[in-house]
Amino acid sequence: MIDKIIIAEDHEFTNLSVQKTIEDLKIRHYDYTFYCDDAYTKIKLAKEKGQPYDLLITDLSFEADETVQTINNGFDLMEAVRKVQPAIMILVLSAENHPATIDKLYKTFRIDAYVRKARHDARELKLAMEALSKGQQYVPMAIAQRIKQQNTFEFTEFDVQVIRLLSRGCPQNEIPGYLQHNNIHPSSLSSIEKRLKQIRDQLSFTKNEQLVLFCKDAGVL
Numbered sequence: 429m430i431d432k433i434i435i436a437e438d439h440e441f442t443n444l445s446v447q448k449t450i451e452d453l454k455i456r457h458y459d460y461t462f463y464c465d466d467a468y469t470k471i472k473l474a475k476e477k478g479q480p481y482d483l484l485i486t487d488l489s490f491e492a493d494e495t496v497q498t499i500n501n502g503f504d505l506m507e508a509v510r511k512v513q514p515a516i517m518i519l520v521l522s523a524e525n526h527p528a529t530i531d532k533l534y535k536t537f538r539i540d541a542y543v544r545k546a547r548h549d550a551r552e553l554k555l556a557m558e559a560l561s562k563g564q565q566y567v568p569m570a571i572a573q574r575i576k577q578q579n580t581f582e583f584t585e586f587d588v589q590v591i592r593l594l595s596r597g598c599p600q601n602e603i604p605g606y607l608q609h610n611n612i613h614p615s616s617l618s619s620i621e622k623r624l625k626q627i628r629d630q631l632s633f634t635k636n637e638q639l640v641l642f643c644k645d646a647g648v649l
Contacts, residue, residue: 430517430561432479435460436467436486436505437521442545446485446521449553453561464490464499468508475513483540483560484509488522506537517560521545521553526638527631528645531575534567541566581630583648586612590620592649595640600624 433450435458437443443460450458459481461467467486474480488502499505506518519541520533533539541556543549552568559566567575583591589612593603600620607615614620624636633639643649 430455430482430557431457432474432481433458433483433485434467434470434474434481436462436464436484436490436502438462438487438490442487442521445550446553449550449557453554453557455557463495463497464501464505465497467505468499468512471509471516472512480513481516483517483519485519485521488520488524503537506539510538517541519543519553519556519560519566521549526642527571527575528642530571532645534565542568542571544568544571581627583627583643586614587623587627588643588648590624591640591643594636595644595649600636 433455435443435446435450437446437460440462443462447458447460459470461470464486467484471481471484484506486502486505490497490501492500499508502520502522506520509516509518517540518537520539521543523545524530525544530542533542541560543552543556556566556568589607590603593606594600598606601617603620604615604617607613607620624639628634628636628639631639631642633642640649
Protein backbone atom coordinates (compact mmCIF):
# COMPACT_ATOMS: atom_id res chain seq x y z
CA MET A 429 0.00 0.00 0.00
CA ILE A 430 1.26 3.47 -0.90
CA ASP A 431 0.05 6.27 1.34
CA LYS A 432 2.80 8.88 1.22
CA ILE A 433 4.81 10.00 -1.81
CA ILE A 434 7.50 12.55 -2.56
CA ILE A 435 8.16 13.80 -6.09
CA ALA A 436 11.54 15.17 -7.19
CA GLU A 437 11.08 16.79 -10.60
CA ASP A 438 12.43 20.15 -11.77
CA HIS A 439 10.02 20.69 -14.68
CA GLU A 440 6.86 22.26 -13.29
CA PHE A 441 4.52 20.92 -15.97
CA THR A 442 5.70 17.34 -15.45
CA ASN A 443 5.53 17.81 -11.68
CA LEU A 444 1.89 18.92 -11.92
CA SER A 445 1.07 16.05 -14.26
CA VAL A 446 2.49 13.51 -11.81
CA GLN A 447 0.51 15.09 -8.98
CA LYS A 448 -2.69 14.78 -11.06
CA THR A 449 -2.00 11.08 -11.68
CA ILE A 450 -1.42 10.52 -7.97
CA GLU A 451 -4.70 12.27 -7.10
CA ASP A 452 -6.55 10.15 -9.67
CA LEU A 453 -5.32 7.11 -7.76
CA LYS A 454 -6.86 8.54 -4.57
CA ILE A 455 -3.48 9.07 -2.89
CA ARG A 456 -3.73 12.34 -0.97
CA HIS A 457 -0.50 12.50 1.00
CA TYR A 458 2.24 13.70 -1.30
CA ASP A 459 4.93 16.36 -1.41
CA TYR A 460 6.91 17.67 -4.33
CA THR A 461 10.16 19.51 -4.83
CA PHE A 462 12.19 20.89 -7.72
CA TYR A 463 15.55 20.09 -6.12
CA CYS A 464 17.28 16.87 -5.06
CA ASP A 465 18.63 18.41 -1.83
CA ASP A 466 15.09 19.32 -0.75
CA ALA A 467 13.81 15.83 -1.54
CA TYR A 468 16.61 14.25 0.47
CA THR A 469 15.99 16.56 3.44
CA LYS A 470 12.24 15.85 3.45
CA ILE A 471 12.82 12.09 3.30
CA LYS A 472 15.37 12.21 6.11
CA LEU A 473 13.16 14.35 8.38
CA ALA A 474 10.08 12.23 7.71
CA LYS A 475 12.01 9.08 8.60
CA GLU A 476 13.29 10.67 11.83
CA LYS A 477 9.74 11.65 12.80
CA GLY A 478 8.49 8.12 12.28
CA GLN A 479 6.35 9.21 9.32
CA PRO A 480 8.41 7.95 6.37
CA TYR A 481 7.52 8.25 2.72
CA ASP A 482 6.49 5.04 0.98
CA LEU A 483 7.63 6.09 -2.48
CA LEU A 484 10.10 8.46 -4.13
CA ILE A 485 9.35 9.48 -7.71
CA THR A 486 12.39 11.09 -9.29
CA ASP A 487 13.84 12.20 -12.60
CA LEU A 488 17.48 11.43 -13.39
CA SER A 489 18.53 14.82 -14.77
CA PHE A 490 18.05 18.17 -13.06
CA GLU A 491 18.94 21.50 -14.66
CA ALA A 492 21.38 23.65 -12.73
CA ASP A 493 20.32 27.18 -11.75
CA GLU A 494 21.35 29.83 -9.24
CA THR A 495 20.41 27.57 -6.32
CA VAL A 496 23.55 25.70 -5.26
CA GLN A 497 22.93 21.99 -4.69
CA THR A 498 24.88 19.21 -3.01
CA ILE A 499 22.94 16.47 -4.78
CA ASN A 500 22.73 17.31 -8.46
CA ASN A 501 21.02 14.36 -10.13
CA GLY A 502 18.66 11.47 -9.58
CA PHE A 503 21.42 8.87 -9.40
CA ASP A 504 23.07 10.61 -6.45
CA LEU A 505 19.68 11.25 -4.85
CA MET A 506 18.75 7.57 -4.96
CA GLU A 507 22.09 6.55 -3.53
CA ALA A 508 21.79 9.07 -0.66
CA VAL A 509 18.17 8.16 0.07
CA ARG A 510 18.92 4.43 0.21
CA LYS A 511 21.38 5.11 3.04
CA VAL A 512 18.71 6.96 5.05
CA GLN A 513 15.74 4.76 4.21
CA PRO A 514 16.81 1.52 2.49
CA ALA A 515 13.29 0.14 2.11
CA ILE A 516 11.73 3.16 0.39
CA MET A 517 10.27 2.34 -3.02
CA ILE A 518 11.73 4.29 -5.94
CA LEU A 519 10.07 5.03 -9.26
CA VAL A 520 12.22 6.72 -11.91
CA LEU A 521 10.42 8.97 -14.39
CA SER A 522 12.88 9.97 -17.08
CA ALA A 523 13.43 10.53 -20.81
CA GLU A 524 16.36 8.08 -20.66
CA ASN A 525 15.97 5.43 -23.35
CA HIS A 526 19.29 3.59 -23.16
CA PRO A 527 18.51 -0.01 -22.11
CA ALA A 528 21.90 -0.52 -20.46
CA THR A 529 21.33 2.50 -18.22
CA ILE A 530 17.79 1.42 -17.38
CA ASP A 531 18.98 -2.11 -16.63
CA LYS A 532 21.60 -0.61 -14.30
CA LEU A 533 18.87 1.31 -12.47
CA TYR A 534 17.20 -1.96 -11.53
CA LYS A 535 20.35 -3.93 -10.75
CA THR A 536 22.58 -1.32 -9.11
CA PHE A 537 20.17 1.28 -7.72
CA ARG A 538 17.47 -1.31 -6.97
CA ILE A 539 14.62 0.81 -8.29
CA ASP A 540 11.10 -0.58 -8.14
CA ALA A 541 9.70 0.94 -11.31
CA TYR A 542 10.72 2.86 -14.42
CA VAL A 543 8.47 5.05 -16.57
CA ARG A 544 9.83 6.77 -19.64
CA LYS A 545 8.75 10.34 -20.39
CA ALA A 546 7.10 9.79 -23.72
CA ARG A 547 3.73 9.31 -25.36
CA HIS A 548 1.20 7.77 -22.95
CA ASP A 549 3.51 8.21 -19.94
CA ALA A 550 0.54 9.17 -17.70
CA ARG A 551 -1.08 5.81 -18.44
CA GLU A 552 2.24 4.05 -17.89
CA LEU A 553 2.68 5.85 -14.56
CA LYS A 554 -0.73 4.63 -13.37
CA LEU A 555 0.15 1.05 -14.29
CA ALA A 556 3.43 1.37 -12.41
CA MET A 557 1.73 2.83 -9.34
CA GLU A 558 -0.87 0.05 -9.32
CA ALA A 559 1.88 -2.59 -9.47
CA LEU A 560 3.83 -0.95 -6.65
CA SER A 561 0.68 -0.76 -4.52
CA LYS A 562 0.51 -4.55 -4.78
CA GLY A 563 4.15 -4.91 -3.79
CA GLN A 564 5.24 -5.77 -7.34
CA GLN A 565 8.19 -4.45 -9.31
CA TYR A 566 7.24 -2.73 -12.55
CA VAL A 567 9.25 -2.96 -15.78
CA PRO A 568 7.50 -1.66 -18.94
CA MET A 569 7.14 -4.44 -21.51
CA ALA A 570 8.98 -2.52 -24.23
CA ILE A 571 11.89 -1.79 -21.89
CA ALA A 572 12.02 -5.37 -20.63
CA GLN A 573 12.22 -6.70 -24.19
CA ARG A 574 15.03 -4.32 -25.12
CA ILE A 575 17.00 -5.15 -21.97
CA LYS A 576 16.59 -8.87 -22.63
CA GLN A 577 17.64 -8.37 -26.24
CA GLN A 578 20.81 -6.55 -25.23
CA ASN A 579 21.67 -8.95 -22.42
CA THR A 580 21.46 -11.92 -24.78
CA PHE A 581 23.42 -10.35 -27.65
CA GLU A 582 26.70 -12.18 -28.25
CA PHE A 583 29.73 -10.18 -29.39
CA THR A 584 32.38 -11.96 -31.47
CA GLU A 585 36.09 -11.45 -30.88
CA PHE A 586 36.13 -9.36 -34.06
CA ASP A 587 33.30 -7.17 -32.71
CA VAL A 588 35.13 -6.58 -29.44
CA GLN A 589 38.37 -5.74 -31.19
CA VAL A 590 36.72 -3.14 -33.44
CA ILE A 591 34.67 -1.58 -30.63
CA ARG A 592 37.73 -1.47 -28.36
CA LEU A 593 39.61 0.48 -31.04
CA LEU A 594 36.71 2.91 -31.31
CA SER A 595 36.69 3.34 -27.53
CA ARG A 596 40.37 4.30 -27.66
CA GLY A 597 39.63 7.07 -30.14
CA CYS A 598 40.78 5.30 -33.27
CA PRO A 599 38.97 6.77 -36.33
CA GLN A 600 36.83 4.20 -38.10
CA ASN A 601 38.66 4.67 -41.40
CA GLU A 602 41.98 3.78 -39.72
CA ILE A 603 40.77 0.51 -38.22
CA PRO A 604 41.34 -1.53 -41.44
CA GLY A 605 45.05 -0.70 -41.33
CA TYR A 606 45.32 -1.92 -37.73
CA LEU A 607 43.45 -5.15 -38.52
CA GLN A 608 45.56 -5.84 -41.60
CA HIS A 609 48.76 -5.19 -39.65
CA ASN A 610 47.67 -7.73 -37.02
CA ASN A 611 46.39 -10.23 -39.59
CA ILE A 612 42.79 -9.94 -38.41
CA HIS A 613 40.04 -10.69 -40.94
CA PRO A 614 37.81 -9.36 -42.32
CA SER A 615 39.66 -6.07 -42.46
CA SER A 616 38.02 -3.99 -45.18
CA LEU A 617 36.32 -0.73 -44.23
CA SER A 618 33.07 -1.88 -45.82
CA SER A 619 33.07 -5.05 -43.67
CA ILE A 620 33.65 -3.01 -40.53
CA GLU A 621 30.93 -0.50 -41.39
CA LYS A 622 28.47 -3.28 -42.24
CA ARG A 623 29.12 -5.16 -39.00
CA LEU A 624 28.87 -2.05 -36.83
CA LYS A 625 25.56 -1.18 -38.47
CA GLN A 626 24.26 -4.70 -37.82
CA ILE A 627 25.17 -4.43 -34.14
CA ARG A 628 23.69 -0.94 -33.77
CA ASP A 629 20.45 -2.03 -35.42
CA GLN A 630 20.24 -5.13 -33.25
CA LEU A 631 20.76 -3.11 -30.08
CA SER A 632 18.67 -0.12 -31.19
CA PHE A 633 21.55 2.36 -31.27
CA THR A 634 22.09 5.09 -33.85
CA LYS A 635 25.70 6.06 -33.07
CA ASN A 636 28.94 4.22 -32.42
CA GLU A 637 29.40 6.33 -29.29
CA GLN A 638 26.26 4.76 -27.80
CA LEU A 639 27.56 1.30 -28.65
CA VAL A 640 30.91 2.00 -27.00
CA LEU A 641 29.23 3.27 -23.82
CA PHE A 642 26.97 0.24 -23.71
CA CYS A 643 29.91 -2.15 -24.05
CA LYS A 644 31.75 -0.37 -21.24
CA ASP A 645 28.70 -0.52 -18.97
CA ALA A 646 28.06 -4.16 -19.81
CA GLY A 647 31.67 -5.18 -19.19
CA VAL A 648 32.24 -6.24 -22.80
CA LEU A 649 35.41 -4.15 -23.08
